[in-house]
Amino acid sequence: MTDQNLAIIVLAAGQGTRMKSSLPKMLHPLAGAPIVGHVLATARALDAAHVLAVVRHEREQVASAIEAGFPGTVLVDQDEIDGTGRAVELAVAALPEGFDGDVLVLNGDVPLLDADTLAEFLGRHRGTGSAASVLSAVYDDPSGYGRIVRSDAGAFDRIVEQKDATPDERAIAEINAGIYAFGAAALRDQLANLTTENAQGEKYLTDVIGLLRAAGSEVEAVPVAEPWLVAGINDRAQLSETAARLNALIVRGWQLAGVTIDDPATTWIDLAVKIESDVTIRPGTQLKGATVIATGAVVGPDTTLVDCEVGENAEVRRTDGTLAVIGAGATVGPFSFLRPGTVLGADGKIGAFVETKNAQIGEGSKVPHLSYIGDATIGVHSNVGAGSITANYDGVQKHRTEIGSHVRTGSHGVFVAPVRIGDGVYTGAGTVVRKEVPAGALAVNVAPQRNIEGWVQQYRAGTAAAQAAEVAGEASEPVVD
Ligand code: UD1
Numbered sequence: 458m459t460d461q462n463l464a465i466i467v468l469a470a471g472q473g474t475r476m477k478s479s480l481p482k483m484l485h486p487l488a489g490a491p492i493v494g495h496v497l498a499t500a501r502a503l504d505a506a507h508v509l510a511v512v513r514h515e516r517e518q519v520a521s522a523i524e525a526g527f528p529g530t531v532l533v534d535q536d537e538i539d540g541t542g543r544a545v546e547l548a549v550a551a552l553p554e555g556f557d558g559d560v561l562v563l564n565g566d567v568p569l570l571d572a573d574t575l576a577e578f579l580g581r582h583r584g585t586g587s588a589a590s591v592l593s594a595v596y597d598d599p600s601g602y603g604r605i606v607r608s609d610a611g612a613f614d615r616i617v618e619q620k621d622a623t624p625d626e627r628a629i630a631e632i633n634a635g636i637y638a639f640g641a642a643a644l645r646d647q648l649a650n651l652t653t654e655n656a657q658g659e660k661y662l663t664d665v666i667g668l669l670r671a672a673g674s675e676v677e678a679v680p681v682a683e684p685w686l687v688a689g690i691n692d693r694a695q696l697s698e699t700a701a702r703l704n705a706l707i708v709r710g711w712q713l714a715g716v717t718i719d720d721p722a723t724t725w726i727d728l729a730v731k732i733e734s735d736v737t738i739r740p741g742t743q744l745k746g747a748t749v750i751a752t753g754a755v756v757g758p759d760t761t762l763v764d765c766e767v768g769e770n771a772e773v774r775r776t777d778g779t780l781a782v783i784g785a786g787a788t789v790g791p792f793s794f795l796r797p798g799t800v801l802g803a804d805g806k807i808g809a810f811v812e813t814k815n816a817q818i819g820e821g822s823k824v825p826h827l828s829y830i831g832d833a834t835i836g837v838h839s840n841v842g843a844g845s846i847t848a849n850y851d852g853v854q855k856h857r858t859e860i861g862s863h864v865r866t867g868s869h870g871v872f873v874a875p876v877r878i879g880d881g882v883y884t885g886a887g888t889v890v891r892k893e894v895p896a897g898a899l900a901v902n903v904a905p906q907r908n909i910e911g912w913v914q915q916y917r918a919g920t921a922a923a924q925a926a927e928v929a930g931e932a933s934e935p936v937v938d
C-alpha cells in the first residue's frame with residue numbers, strides 16, 4: 458500500500474566529472490539498466506507517495522531516460538547553485554506544501570542498495586524519532602567519501618567531506634553512504650541555513666546534519682550490514698567493481714534457481730534476462746537485454762545474446778546474436794552471427810560461419826556451413842548448401858528470397874533477390890538463381906566444363922605440377938569429351 462508519509466528524493470543532477478565521459482554518469486549501464494534506474498527501481502519498490510528526481514547535467518538525456526523507465530517520477534530541475542544540499546532544497550520545495558512525513562534521500566550513483574535494507578533503515582529512523590538518520594559503512598579504503606565523525610563516547614557528531622577533512626579525519630574508516638532519512642519539517646528548517654562556505658563552494662546536504670546537531674536535534678548514523686550495499690559510483694573503476702558485484706549476485710541467484718553456470722567469473726547476465734531451470738551456461742557467455750532461455754538449453758561457451766529467445770533443449774555455441782529467436786531443439790554455432798529478425802524453427806540448424814539477418818528458417822531446415830542468409834524465408838526441412846549467399850541488395854534496395862519446403866540447394870549457390878524457389882526444388886552446385894524455380898525442378902546454370910588436355914605440360918613445363926601429371930601417366934593421354 459502506498460506510504461502517504463514518505464517522499465523519496467533521488468539525486469541525479471551531478472556532473473559525474475570523475476567518469477570523464479560524454480555519457481552522463483547516471484546513464485552508464487549496469488547489468489543492462491542505467492545506474493539511476495537501479496535507484497529508481499528501489500524507490501518504486503518502497504511505494505512512496507512522492508518520488509522526485511533532481512536533474513541538471515545533460516538534463517534532456519537523463520530526464521527522458523527517467524520518464525521512459527519510471528513514469529510518475531516528479532522531475533525537479535536544479536539551478537546554477539551546486540551541491541547535494543541545493544538539490545534537496547529544490548526537491549523539498551516541489552513537495553506538496555503540507556507534506557509533513559519522512560523524506561528519504563537516495564544518491565543516484567549508489568545503485569546496489571536494496572529496498573529491504575532501506576525499509577529497515579526507515580523503520581529504525583521512525584522508531585527512534587530522530588530528526589535525521591544517516592546510513593554509514595566502514596571501508597578499508599574510505600577515500601573520496603564523506604567521513605562520519607563521532608564523539609569519544611561514539612555518538613554521531615557530524616559529517617566531513619574528504620576535501621574539507623583534516624588528516625586525522627581522513628583516517629576515519631566510517632563513511633557517509635549518502636542515504637538519509639529526515640523529518641520533513643526539520644529538513645525544511647535547516648536547508649534554509651545552508652551556505653556554500655566549503656572547499657567545493659557547494660551547498661552540502663551533509664551540513665544539514667551538522668546544523669541539526671547544533672540545534673540540539675537527535676541524529677543517528679546507522680552502519681549498513683554489508684558495506685558494498687552502499688558503494689557509490691564516481692569513476693569507471695568503481696563502475697566495473699559494482700558491475701562485478703551485481704553480476705555475482707545475479708549469477709548466484711540463477712544458480713540457486715536451478716541453472717548450471719560453469720564459470721560465474723566469465724558469465725555476465727543482465728538483470729532483465731529470464732532463464733528456466735536446467736539450462737546450462739558455459740564459460741565466456743553474456744546474456745543481455747531481455748534474453749529468455751528455456752529449460753534444457755545449453756548456451757556457450759563464448760556466446761553473446763542480446764534480446765534473444767532460446768527454445769527448450771536448443772544448443773547455442775560460440776555465437777553472437779541480437780534479436781534472434783532460436784526454436785526448441787535447434788542448434789546454432791560454432792561461430793554463427795545471428796542479426797535482428799533471425800527466426801530459426803524447431804530442430805533447425807544455423808552452423809559454422811553462417812550469418813543471418815531478417816531470415817525465417819522453418820522447422821527442421823538447415824543452413825550448416827559458411828553462408829549468408831538475409832531477408833529470406835525458408836520453409837520446413839530444407840537444406841541450404843555450404844557457401845550459399847542470398848544476394849539481397851541491388852545497391853539501392855533490399856529484396857527478399859523465398860525458398861520453399863524440402864528444398865536441397867547445391868553448394869556455393871547464389872540467390873539473386875527478389876527470387877522464389879518452390880517446394881521440393883534441387884539446385885546444382887554453383888548455381889546463380891536469378892529467376893523463379895518452380896516446385897520440383899532442378900535448377901542449373903553453370904557452363905559445361907571444358908578440359909584442355911596437356912595444358913600443364915605445355916605451359917608449366919618443369920614444375921612440380923607437370924611432373925606429378927607425368928607420373929600420373931594418363932594426364933597426357935587425350936580424353937574424349
Ligand atoms: C556525496 C556526499 C558524501 C558521501 C557520498 C556517498 C555530499 C556533500 N557528499 O559525495 O558525504 O560520502 O556522496 O556516495 O553530499 N548531485 C546533485 N546535484 C549536485 C551535486 C550532486 O543532484 O549539485 C547528485 C549526484 O548526481 C549524485 C549525488 O548527488 O547522485 C552525490 O553527488 P556526488 O558528486 O557523487 O557526491 P560525492 O562526492 O560522491
Ligand code: MG
Nearest residue numbers: 566689690691
Ligand atoms: Mg558520489
